[in-house]
Amino acid sequence: MDWTRSIVDRAAWEQATQRLNSAEASLLGLWAEPGFAHMALMQSQACEVLTLACDQNRFPSVGRWHPPAIRLERAIRDLVGLEPEGLPDTRPWLRHGGAYSFLSAEGESLHQIPVGPVHAGIIEPGHFRFTANGETVVRLEARLGYVHKGIDALMAGASIERAALLAGRVSGDSTVAFALAFARAVEAALGAEVPPRAVWLRALAAELERLANHFGDIGAVCNDAAFAVMHAQCGLLREQVLRAADACFGHRLMMDRVIPGGMRCDLPGEAERLLRALIADVRKRFPDLVELYEDTASLKDRTVGTGILSRELARQFAAGGCVGRASGRSFDARRTPGYAPYDRLQFEVPVVEAGDVNARLWIRIREVEQSLGLVEQIVRDLPPGPIHASPLGSSSSGAEGVALVEGFRGDILAWVRIRPDGTIDRCHLRDPSWFQWPLLEAAIEGNIVADFPLCNKSFNCSYSGHDL
Amino acid sequence: MRRLLLKSFVHGPLTEPAPVTDEAALAELASRVEQASRRRLGRSLAIREVDAGSCNGCELEIHALNNVVYDLERFGLRFVASPRHADVLLVTGPVTANMREALERTYAATPDPKWVVAVGDCGRDGGVFAASRACVGGISAVVPVDLHILGCPPSPTALLKGLLALLDNRETS
Numbered sequence: 001m002d003w004t005r006s007i008v009d010r011a012a013w014e015q016a017t018q019r020l021n022s023a024e025a026s027l028l029g030l031w032a033e034p035g036f037a038h039m040a041l042m043q044s045q046a047c048e049v050l051t052l053a054c055d056q057n058r059f060p061s062v063g064r065w066h067p068p069a070i071r072l073e074r075a076i077r078d079l080v081g082l083e084p085e086g087l088p089d090t091r092p093w094l095r096h097g098g099a100y101s102f103l104s105a106e107g108e109s110l111h112q113i114p115v116g117p118v119h120a121g122i123i124e125p126g127h128f129r130f131t132a133n134g135e136t137v138v139r140l141e142a143r144l145g146y147v148h149k150g151i152d153a154l155m156a157g158a159s160i161e162r163a164a165l166l167a168g169r170v171s172g173d174s175t176v177a178f179a180l181a182f183a184r185a186v187e188a189a190l191g192a193e194v195p196p197r198a199v200w201l202r203a204l205a206a207e208l209e210r211l212a213n214h215f216g217d218i219g220a221v222c223n224d225a226a227f228a229v230m231h232a233q234c235g236l237l238r239e240q241v242l243r244a245a246d247a248c249f250g251h252r253l254m255m256d257r258v259i260p261g262g263m264r265c266d267l268p269g270e271a272e273r274l275l276r277a278l279i280a281d282v283r284k285r286f287p288d289l290v291e292l293y294e295d296t297a298s299l300k301d302r303t304v305g306t307g308i309l310s311r312e313l314a315r316q317f318a319a320g321g322c323v324g325r326a327s328g329r330s331f332d333a334r335r336t337p338g339y340a341p342y343d344r345l346q347f348e349v350p351v352v353e354a355g356d357v358n359a360r361l362w363i364r365i366r367e368v369e370q371s372l373g374l375v376e377q378i379v380r381d382l383p384p385g386p387i388h389a390s391p392l393g394s395s396s397s398g399a400e401g402v403a404l405v406e407g408f409r410g411d412i413l414a415w416v417r418i419r420p421d422g423t424i425d426r427c428h429l430r431d432p433s434w435f436q437w438p439l440l441e442a443a444i445e446g447n448i449v450a451d452f453p454l455c456n457k458s459f460n461c462s463y464s465g466h467d468l
Numbered sequence: 469m470r471r472l473l474l475k476s477f478v479h480g481p482l483t484e485p486a487p488v489t490d491e492a493a494l495a496e497l498a499s500r501v502e503q504a505s506r507r508r509l510g511r512s513l514a515i516r517e518v519d520a521g522s523c524n525g526c527e528l529e530i531h532a533l534n535n536v537v538y539d540l541e542r543f544g545l546r547f548v549a550s551p552r553h554a555d556v557l558l559v560t561g562p563v564t565a566n567m568r569e570a571l572e573r574t575y576a577a578t579p580d581p582k583w584v585v586a587v588g589d590c591g592r593d594g595g596v597f598a599a600s601r602a603c604v605g606g607i608s609a610v611v612p613v614d615l616h617i618l619g620c621p622p623s624p625t626a627l628l629k630g631l632l633a634l635l636d637n638r639e640t641s
């Protein structure tokens with residue numbers, strides 16, 4: 001896929017902002033380096049990256065007209081020190097320290113519930129500030145950034161090998177997807193041709209990752225409605241997928257298996273038999289669980305009509321993954337802009353309109369079925385040959401690459417610029433959660449506090465991926 | 469529902485036998501754990517997990533300890549919701565600058581006697597993030613650590629071995 005790449009002036013930057021504002025285009029990413037702001041957007045299936053030289057370290061705010069950009073611009077202020085002119089919210093975001101003023105809510109009998117950053121469960125840290133009237137949530141505001149590890153800064157100057165390790169640890173649950181996004185961006189920059197077998201093995205790893213995470217999420221959503229049997233059964237399915245991944249790729253989460261140029265290792269001899277057995281077993285057991293979910297009225301009472309995300313907000317924020325597809329946004333990076341080998345594979349992108357917890361759960365159920373089919377096709381049609389292209393290719397001065405990859409949460413954007421000596425000059429990885437966290441705040445409004453865990457799990461946004 | 473429960477009833481347990489405890493972890497621990505506190509707590513440990521900056525990889529494998537295959541609770545180990553109920557803090561890292569205070573406060577809120585188990589390669593020394601200005605370093609840079617369980621991330625079996633070593637050592641020595 002080709003990306004349009006342009007250096008723009010302020011007028012063109014503002015014109016792009018207006019295209020976002022008028023819903024002609026959707027925002028894929030907004031990031032910066034000293035002196036320059038970059039914006040990636042998609043318009044009628046074409047992707048473009050715009051760069052603006054920032055005179056006196058200032059640039060016209062995108063968030064002023066297009067709210068999904070606000071947190072990205074707050075992060076730019078914190079990390080790079082550029083000033084978005086007209087940014088409506090200038091509170092720090094990723095840089096902590098000092099008092100933080102939460103947005104206010106006015107009315108009678110309101111009280112606040114602070115939650116986190118250390119939560120009750122085994123989950124990542126973040127702070128949620130609820131303002132409630134009795135049981136009903138009037139406003140939720142998340143404060144994130146607790147797991148900010150400075151990944152963009154560590155990337156600058158790193159070798160490609162080290163940068164790949166970092167990319168694989170942006171968000172551990174999406175390690176394959178992030179490693180793939182980074183690898184494809186590097187390959188695009190260097191013009192490397194990845195051997196077909198590696199391309200197919202990458203898709204195999206990506207679909208196994210999707211399966212493992214979806215099983216975990218389906219169980220976890222039900223568990224938050226105290227329906228433990230579903231959690232136990234789905235936990236077992238997840239464990240089976242991870243063990244198959246371990247047997248096929250030598251690592252349960254498949255960390256560091258996708259590398260720039262191809263794959264680190266090939267499948268062992270028994271992989272085909274193992275994967276076929278896994279698919280057969282899941283196909284035998286999963287339908288019973290889906291039926292159990294559908295037949296348990298007390299469980300569905302908690303999920304149906306809870307945490308509704310409107311179609312309009314999903315579109316405005318360009319929400320990817322299950323969050324978008326449960327609210328009528330059919331976007332899937334495997335289809336649009338699309339990448340190999342998905343053009344050779346049969347799969348559907350399930351979409352529903354309801355936008356509630358039940359809809360997000362059903363999208364995952366349908367995607368499990370699709371991923372099983374994909375794994376089956378990959379095992380059947382996996383081409384022979386080498387699994388790594390070496391050398392990768394050489395970088396002319398400032399070689400750039402971009403890639404969009406569909407992780408289990410949604411589309412991950414990777415942008416990289418490589419120096420002539422082969423090290424990373426700058427790299428930015430944008431997690432899908434950037435455009436999903438704000439929507440959780442919208443979806444919870446008017447729901448009761450006790451339904452927040454259900455809503456939160458049904459979104460399952462990443463903290464680490466977002467905090468970078 | 470009935471069909472599923474009946475199936476679960478007839479096919480027998482899915483839980484796997486316990487792994488042999490880790491000698492290295494045992495040795496590290498032996499020098500640290502006070503005998504008096506061992507007697508007081510018996511064969512039971514309440515664990516509070518704290519993510520102090522992890523990529524979430526360690527959390528996924530710690531989560532897996534609760535699934536039917538590893539079934540942590542059969543060993544008397546269980547995860548609790550508050551540090552005030554905990555004997556052990558299971559901490560993943562690197563410790564970010566933004567989580568430092570939260571980790572210190574969680575440690576302070578845990579009653580004595582208490583142990584800290586640092587999980588993962590990042591928990592030891594910051595791992596691949598060690599050079600970052602946004603990170604403080606490994607867990608021991610902020611709170612005293614009694615046991616390290618290494619790996620990126622450590623598998624549930626490795627985690628289980630380390631935690632069993634903690635338990636065994638408290639009983640035998």
